Amino acid sequence: MQLALAPMAGITDQVFRSLCFEMGCDLATTEMVSAQGYLTAPADRNAYRFLLARKETEGPLAVQIFGSDPVHMENAAARLSELGLFCAVDINMGCPAQKVVGGQSGSALMKDIPLAAEIVRRCVKASLLPVTVKMRIGWDEESINAVDFARAVTDAGATALCVHGRTRKQQYSGKANWEEIARVRQAVSVPVTANGDIWDAASALECARITGCHSLAVGRGALGNPWLFREIKAAFEGKPYEKPSFPEIMETALRHGREMIAWKGEKSGMLEMRKHLGWYVTGQRGVARLRTKLNLATSLDEVEKLLSTLLHTGAEE
Ligand SMILES: Cc1cc2nc3c(=O)[nH]c(=O)nc-3n(C[C@H](O)[C@H](O)[C@H](O)COP(=O)(O)O)c2cc1C
Structure with a gap:
């Protein structure tokens, strides 16, 4: 296929x-x-x-x-x-x-x-x-x-x-x-x-x-x-599949962000990333308010902190 x-x-x-x-x-x-x-x-x-x-x-x-x-x-x-x-x-x-x-x-x-x-x-x-x-x-x-x-x-x-x-x-x-x-x-x-x-x-x-x-x-x-x-x-292929864990999702989202910023610069890169970040966290618990915060983030450091909070507390701040 x-x-x-x-x-x-x-x-x-x-x-x-x-x-x-x-x-x-x-x-x-x-x-x-x-x-x-x-x-x-x-x-x-x-x-x-x-x-x-x-x-x-x-x-x-x-x-x-x-x-x-x-x-x-x-x-x-x-x-x-x-x-x-x-x-x-x-x-x-x-x-x-x-x-x-x-x-x-x-x-x-x-x-x-x-x-x-x-x-x-x-x-x-x-x-x-x-x-x-x-x-x-x-x-x-x-x-x-x-x-x-x-x-x-x-x-x-x-x-x-x-x-x-x-x-x-x-x-x-x-x-x-x-x-x-x-x-x-x-x-x-x-x-x-x-x-x-x-x-x-x-x-x-x-x-x-x-x-x-x-x-x-x-x-x-x-x-x-x-x-x-x-x-x-x-x-x-009839093989088992395990969905990615949230840390894996987070790591990929951040890598996506880093590559986007390296390509388009921080301002445009972060704007491009907003929609992707919203999609990456879909389905995680406690993301409603996190999405708004992700949308307002202006740097990947900020995004990383927001995602870490979700990872460690399982909910928004
Ligand atoms: C945001 C968005 C942008 C799209 N842009 C294009 C495009 O540039 N060229 C194209 O042929 N189809 C485009 N499509 C249609 C998709 O290629 C696809 O045919 C459609 O989303 C149905 O597949 P899906 O149910 O897997 O999403 C776009 C779809 C979406 C949702």
Whole structure:
């Protein structure tokens, strides 16, 4: 079973991805990168430097682009494929965010199969790397077109698909439709990665059973829990798995913080870490007020003290 980290804007940067690789992740994808933004940005623009940064210790990494203009997409795919950093160019055809679909990108492409296919065709021609597609199952319940869409983009040259089993309208609500992912897998000859609602070993096993996919991608389940990859791998190998202890969680959270700060500086690094720290302590006893304090912390020393208090007293101060 291949386990991938699903791309998440604002989250799957090089520091988080490295932790996931360490825990057994086989493949990751960058946060989504605007094709037009990338092409028109000055070479030293920090945003793209950070978005495209990749640690040497990482495993295989795809770069994800979004956009709706076939020429921009083709040029971005060509340039990004030449950087020598990535194993594939992934095209985002699943993002539900208004600012993305408003520009006819992301999941809006599921409403325009000819345009989606044209984008894939051009990217395949221009890219030195394989081109893959991340999609949903349709725009809304009334227009589920995952099978037709998958056939069109694979006919256009996409070499693999990752299907999030929800419609655009559902955003992240409701339950992922794994049966529809199974239909896509049966309809195309390229590898299909199943995605949506894999939270633990049991849901991973069930998703694999229903979809028949040999590759799964986890997103939200890995937040504050990069150990999820280890847990799922163990389940597929029939091995026992022990959840990390709180000291281990704390140590990883602090290491995550140290690496983030070394990369982005203390101010931006601490801002980035707030959400991660909140996720790391989820499920621990007595964290309600601790979260607020973690959110106000301006240094890792402060975070360490707050976490030590939780560790030693089992509750907030
Ligand atoms: C905060 C957040 C950011 C996301 N950003 C992206 C993105 O940049 N590109 C993309 O293809 N999907 C993105 N997604 C969707 C995830 O890759 C994934 O398809 C979705 O979360 C369902 O998987 P899950 O149930 O395991 O979380 C994002 C999801 C979340 C929650």
